[in-house]
Amino acid sequence: MERTVRQFQKGQGLAEYALLLVLIALAAGLALNMAGVSIQEIYNRVVTGLRGEDAACSPLARAGSEWDSSKDKFWKGGIAQQPGGYKVCPLCGGLLPGFSDSDYQVDLSGVQVTNTSPTWNGYGITFRAENGAKGLNGYMFEVEKVNKNNPTRIYFSKWVNGVQIKPPIKMISLSSDIDWNNPPDMSVKVEGNTFTAYMDGQQVLQGSDDTYATGSAGVFSNAGTELIFSDFMADPLHCEEVK
Amino acid sequence: MAFEESPSLNLYKDGLPSRPPDPSRKRRRVWAVIIGLAILSMGLAFFNMARDGTLAILAGTGAATGMVYDDQGNPIVAEISVFGTILSTQSDQTGRFQLEGIPAGRQVVVVAYRNIGREYKVNVTAGQTTDMGEARFQADDFMNGWSQSGEGTP
Numbered sequence: 001m002e003r004t005v006r007q008f009q010k011g012q013g014l015a016e017y018a019l020l021l022v023l024i025a026l027a028a029g030l031a032l033n034m035a036g037v038s039i040q041e042i043y044n045r046v047v048t049g050l051r052g053e054d055a056a057c058s059p060l061a062r063a064g065s066e067w068d069s070s071k072d073k074f075w076k077g078g079i080a081q082q083p084g085g086y087k088v089c090p091l092c093g094g095l096l097p098g099f100s101d102s103d104y105q106v107d108l109s110g111v112q113v114t115n116t117s118p119t120w121n122g123y124g125i126t127f128r129a130e131n132g133a134k135g136l137n138g139y140m141f142e143v144e145k146v147n148k149n150n151p152t153r154i155y156f157s158k159w160v161n162g163v164q165i166k167p168p169i170k171m172i173s174l175s176s177d178i179d180w181n182n183p184p185d186m187s188v189k190v191e192g193n194t195f196t197a198y199m200d201g202q203q204v205l206q207g208s209d210d211t212y213a214t215g216s217a218g219v220f221s222n223a224g225t226e227l228i229f230s231d232f233m234a235d236p237l238h239c240e241e242v243k
Numbered sequence: 244m245a246f247e248e249s250p251s252l253n254l255y256k257d258g259l260p261s262r263p264p265d266p267s268r269k270r271r272r273v274w275a276v277i278i279g280l281a282i283l284s285m286g287l288a289f290f291n292m293a294r295d296g297t298l299a300i301l302a303g304t305g306a307a308t309g310m311v312y313d314d315q316g317n318p319i320v321a322e323i324s325v326f327g328t329i330l331s332t333q334s335d336q337t338g339r340f341q342l343e344g345i346p347a348g349r350q351v352v353v354v355a356y357r358n359i360g361r362e363y364k365v366n367v368t369a370g371q372t373t374d375m376g377e378a379r380f381q382a383d384d385f386m387n388g389w390s391q392s393g394e395g396t397p
Binding site: 007013016017019020023024026028029033039074133134136146160161162163165166211 | 272273274276277280281283284287288289290294324326329331353355358359360361362384387
């Protein structure tokens with residue numbers, strides 16, 4: 001009889017420890033959610049680390065054969081892979097599929113453009129974005145030339161349900177036009193509520209907004225431009241090489 | 244129990260068996276931690292629900308009304324939605340709109356026309372209609388490649 005009581009107490013103790021573990025996991029999940037950290041992001045980094053890669057310095061996501069294309073009333077199509085890179089038709093765009101993170105740096109490189117019309121030339125980077133049921137939600141950094149009579153401008157904008165919110169988060173006109181025959185590579189660093197844009201490695205614009213905390217990244221082109229690029233990736237912000 | 248298996252005095256010839264160690268003290272500590280974690284989890288869940296707007300639904304809903312014009316003062320048939328919800332409606336031919344069922348509290352109403360949107364912060368009170376006044380688009384709003392795509396015009 002004493003043995004039976006001990007077995008019962010042992011079983012009861014196990015149930016209590018199981019409950020304890022469940023509550024610890026629940027509290028940790030809720031705390032991470034409150035801090036804006038994605039559990040999937042942590043999982044991905046652990047998996048990357050287990051594969052033997054340097055988790056801190058590997059790209060979080062990189063251009064591949066698949067893109068999450070913008071499909072709504074206004075975008076004309078997505079991004080097509082071609083030998084040596086990718087092609088974005090006028091008023092087309094896409095996001096890195098299966099990727100969502102809060103802080104990162106996105107790099108668009110090997111850029112070439114063909115301006116298919118004399119107006120609405122431009123291209124840019126989408127970040128902290130997702131294709132929702134009603135259209136794109138997220139942010140964009142764009143270089144845009146309306147026509148030959150207007151200066152080229154660069155700006156951060158916010159998108160809600162597929163519409164661009166006015167006024168932009170931050171916009172400036174460039175004192176000298178970019179070389180459209182040799183257009184600049186682009187980077188955007190996304191940290192907290194602050195976004196910093198770079199063209200050919202030089203900081204050109206900084207803005208801030210609190211609306212979207214996480215999301216994917218992508219590339220798009222304006223209505224009068226066909227864009228070709230060789231690579232696009234999202235890197236972690238703080239990468240320390242292990243020696 | 245068979246009679247032969249009944250306890251006999253022989254079992255206690257060396258005195259009463261010592262009491263097994265009291266597991267209740269350890270158990271009380273475990274339960275204190277369990278209750279603490281449960282309270283912490285509830286607090287965190289409450290904070291998360293407050294932040295993502297779930298609690299606002301419990302606070303009730305209200306309505307918002309307003310008018311939409313272009314820079315010439317002409318009424319616009321625009322799409323009106325509430326950020327972070329699936330609520331949306333369109334303004335009528337006179338530019339007037341009314342959107343019901345908005346969770347009470349501070350909300351962002353997006354008025355969209357020709358792929359361009361303007362945001363308005365509105366304080367919605369449960370059971371009441373908040374007048375947002377006029378939403379007015381400027382010609383400069385459409386100096387943009389995106390708004391040249393006519394397919395998005397409501």
